Amino acid sequence: MRIASEPETEVSEELSEVLGAILESAEEEEVTLGLARELLAQDLAGGGRKPDGGAGMEETVYTELERLIEQFGEDAPAAAFTIAKASEGLSDLIEALLDEAEEGVGVTLGDVRQAIEQGEIARLEGAGVLDADDEQALLAELDQLIERHGADAFAEDLLRFD
Numbered sequence: 648m649r650i651a652s653e654p655e656t657e658v659s660e661e662l663s664e665v666l667g668a669i670l671e672s673a674e675e676e677e678v679t680l681g682l683a684r685e686l687l688a689q690d691l692a693g694g695g696r697k698p699d700g701g702a703g704m705e706e707t708v709y710t711e712l713e714r715l716i717e718q719f720g721e722d723a724p725a726a727a728f729t730i731a732k733a734s735e736g737l738s739d740l741i742e743a744l745l746d747e748a749e750e751g752v753g754v755t756l757g758d759v760r761q762a763i764e765q766g767e768i769a770r771l772e773g774a775g776v777l778d779a780d781d782e783q784a785l786l787a788e789l790d791q792l793i794e795r796h797g798a799d800a801f802a803e804d805l806l807r808f809d
Contacts, residue, residue, distance in 0.1 A: 660730065662711045663730040666683055667729045669682075669686055679722050680712065680715055681716065681721030731796065732806070733806060736781050737789060737805075738807045740763075741759060741806055753803065755800060756799075757793070760789055763785065
């Protein structure tokens with residue numbers, strides 16, 4: 648079974664957000680596209696709507712999810728179709744590292760991990776950018792991103808621009 652290597656080329660941002668929300672709230676360990684479709688259909692039915700009965704955002708997302716299932720199968724992991732973005736705190740850390748990096752030199756997720764290990768969060772806490780209490784959460788988030796994208800992935804590609 649072929650899975651999206653670059654999910655942003657396969658799914659809309661709206662579907663990625665819906666799948667991300669399902670992943671966060673799901674009690675099942677492995678959320679598949681088929682399970683996501685069931686949960687989305689239940690949500691639509693709870694609102695008195697039909698999955699294929701309109702042009703609202705939820706119905707459009709459902710139709711897109713159906714297309715993915717046709718292409719990749721019901722058993723494809725939903726996580727493979729989410730677009731990962733760093734949290735606000737991790738984005739702040741990445742931006743600080745990018746500001747300090749030499750021009751033309753990218754900052755990788757591995758570089759961010761190394762900076763945290765060398766006390767970058769404490770330095771940014773002193774500057775009022777981050778809170779030292781967030782270090783463990785930032786490390787856990789970063790480790791998940793490294794697991795998914797690899798330590799050599801450019802951190803800038805995961806910045807959140809809210």
